[in-house]
Amino acid sequence: MLRRLSADDPRFRTVDFRPGLNLLVAETRPGAAKTDSRNGTGKSSLVELLHFTLGSRPLKGSLPTRPGIRNTLFTLWMDWPGQDDGIGVSRRGAQPGIVLTDLAGADDGGLFAFRHAREMPLPEWTAWIESDLFRLPPDHPGVSGRALLSLLVRRVGSHAFNDPVRTYPQQSAAEAAANLAYLLGLDWRLASGYRDLAAREATRKQLRSAMNDPTWNQVVGTTADLRGKIIVAEGDVERLRREVAEFRVVPAYEELQRRADELDQKVRSLPEQDVIDRRNLADLRRAVDEANDPDTAYVDAVYRELGVTLPDRVHQSFEDVRGFHASIVRNRRRYLADEITETEARIAERERERARLGAQLTETLTALREGGALDGLTALQQLLAQKQAALEALRKQHETAQFVEASQREITAKRVELQEAVELDLEERGEQTREATWLFSQFARRLYGQDRDAYLTIRAGTSSLEITAHVDSRDSVGINKMVIFCLDLTAAVIAHRHGRGPDFLVHDSHLFDGVDDRQVTEALALASEVAAEEGLQYVVTFNSDKLQRARLGGFDPSPYLIEPRLNDTFDDGGLFGFRF
Numbered sequence: 001m002l003r004r005l006s007a008d009d010p011r012f013r014t015v016d017f018r019p020g021l022n023l024l025v026a027e028t029r030p031g032a033a034k035t036d037s038r039n040g041t042g043k044s045s046l047v048e049l050l051h052f053t054l055g056s057r058p059l060k061g062s063l064p065t066r067p068g069i070r071n072t073l074f075t076l077w078m079d080w081p082g083q084d085d086g087i088g089v090s091r092r093g094a095q096p097g098i099v100l101t102d103l104a105g106a107d108d109g110g111l112f113a114f115r116h117a118r119e120m121p122l123p124e125w126t127a128w129i130e131s132d133l134f135r136l137p138p139d140h141p142g143v144s145g146r147a148l149l150s151l152l153v154r155r156v157g158s159h160a161f162n163d164p165v166r167t168y169p170q171q172s173a174a175e176a177a178a179n180l181a182y183l184l185g186l187d188w189r190l191a192s193g194y195r196d197l198a199a200r201e202a203t204r205k206q207l208r209s210a211m212n213d214p215t216w217n218q219v220v221g222t223t224a225d226l227r228g229k230i231i232v233a234e235g236d237v238e239r240l241r242r243e244v245a246e247f248r249v250v251p252a253y254e255e256l257q258r259r260a261d262e263l264d265q266k267v268r269s270l271p272e273q274d275v276i277d278r279r280n281l282a283d284l285r286r287a288v289d290e291a292n293d294p295d296t297a298y299v300d301a302v303y304r305e306l307g308v309t310l311p312d313r314v315h316q317s318f319e320d321v322r323g324f325h326a327s328i329v330r331n332r333r334r335y336l337a338d339e340i341t342e343t344e345a346r347i348a349e350r351e352r353e354r355a356r357l358g359a360q361l362t363e364t365l366t367a368l369r370e371g372g373a374l375d376g377l378t379a380l381q382q383l384l385a386q387k388q389a390a391l392e393a394l395r396k397q398h399e400t401a402q403f404v405e406a407s408q409r410e411i412t413a414k415r416v417e418l419q420e421a422v423e424l425d426l427e428e429r430g431e432q433t434r435e436a437t438w439l440f441s442q443f444a445r446r447l448y449g450q451d452r453d454a455y456l457t458i459r460a461g462t463s464s465l466e467i468t469a470h471v472d473s474r475d476s477v478g479i480n481k482m483v484i485f486c487l488d489l490t491a492a493v494i495a496h497r498h499g500r501g502p503d504f505l506v507h508d509s510h511l512f513d514g515v516d517d518r519q520v521t522e523a524l525a526l527a528s529e530v531a532a533e534e535g536l537q538y539v540v541t542f543n544s545d546k547l548q549r550a551r552l553g554g555f556d557p558s559p560y561l562i563e564p565r566l567n568d569t570f571d572d573g574g575l576f577g578f579r580f
Helices: 043-053 122-133 145-152 173-184 188-211 223-246 253-290 297-305 312-370 374-405 408-428 430-448 479-497 517-534 544-552
Strands: 002-007 020-027 073-080 083-092 098-104 115-121 454-460 465-471 504-507 537-543
Touching (some): 043 073, 098 122, 188 408, 188 465, 430 454, 430 465
């Protein structure tokens, strides 16, 4: 049960709770005009602060984060399983992610137990609520402690009084039904299965709508196209895997590469030198052919025809000259022969060099071709990783395309299968459905008379487990609000009886807006009786004038009034003790 709500701001008016019915009343100050409002007294703020200390995540601009109180530390003391002295939990709007807990330490057998404060992150606190207050298992998809608290502590700011099952307008029917099913003792796992189907159907609709976009095939494609791309990508990956497996790292790869370049340059330069030497060789051979002994016989013939007889001395001179020229020709032939021999030797040597360099180049290139540098292996491995990632992306796209192209019959079949499973489970859980229906009927008939039909319909719908409350009433004013009252009281009683929920239920005064005075009177009397019988705590805020009409109807609220008494005094009459 809730014990106390306080704050470290001395102006805040501490609220002390008690077992059973708790009435927090907002009174009208003496002399107030009929047009004065009590909306700012703090009735709804009490509910918001309870939610805040019990783990809600405040939105920007919500009550705990407002400038006037964001640094105020609010503390809720409450009963807690395994803690005889209860537990205190504190939070401030300026640090919404931090929760301070104050609880008793383990009794070591000494004279005194001890208490200790602990700071914990908000998710850990909500996990405590789920495991200790609601006994949720570690794995509880579709059901959460915060959603369950929103059924037991409804907030007008979330429009929680608009629908008996939903606690906020955007909540899906499947999620809302799953949480209520847990409190009522039904199979909440089956109920949350609708949520998974709804998510799948929504995704399918979005993707099906996207398929109408011309860019769809560019982003996802069809299953047929993607199958072809996957086959090619798998071949590329397999080829690269083999290359990586067969890759041989050459330690001096860069040196071999430089050596291959040098050998290639040398091999390329040899033909140029051959061309020059072969041209020179042709010139040398032509020069040898042209190097002949001089012919002087024509000189004597010319002089004889002229009738001139040359003396022997002259003939001797010609012989000397002829011998000299013959010597020159011999020397030239010898020189040319030596040059030809050297040139032919150079050409032959280059031919041998070419063969040798070619063999070295072939050996070097083979080493380069069969292996590579470590950088080359790394680059090859990176390329393989990229190809593998691309292949995986194609497979994901193929799965998406398959999902989108799958027939609606698959989802329909699963929906039918789930409906059958839920219907079968409801039959097997007849005791739980009877308990919930009977309690709700008794509560509603207490408010509207025993001759009125009032019952719960629990069945497997097409999109959610359908829990519908029926109250036959000729007077429909406020009927929906009292349906919520009866359903909440039913869920709180059953959950507490079977250890699936805490022992408190909280309602804001807005629940009774538009409700006839007779039903308000009966609701308060019923709540006080049920709370006493079931060991529950029912906290409700009220305006004094509506409570006065209930008093006139036969309900005495005096034993259930709790402090403080709120009023519309401008300065300090509200819950916070000041205006902000």
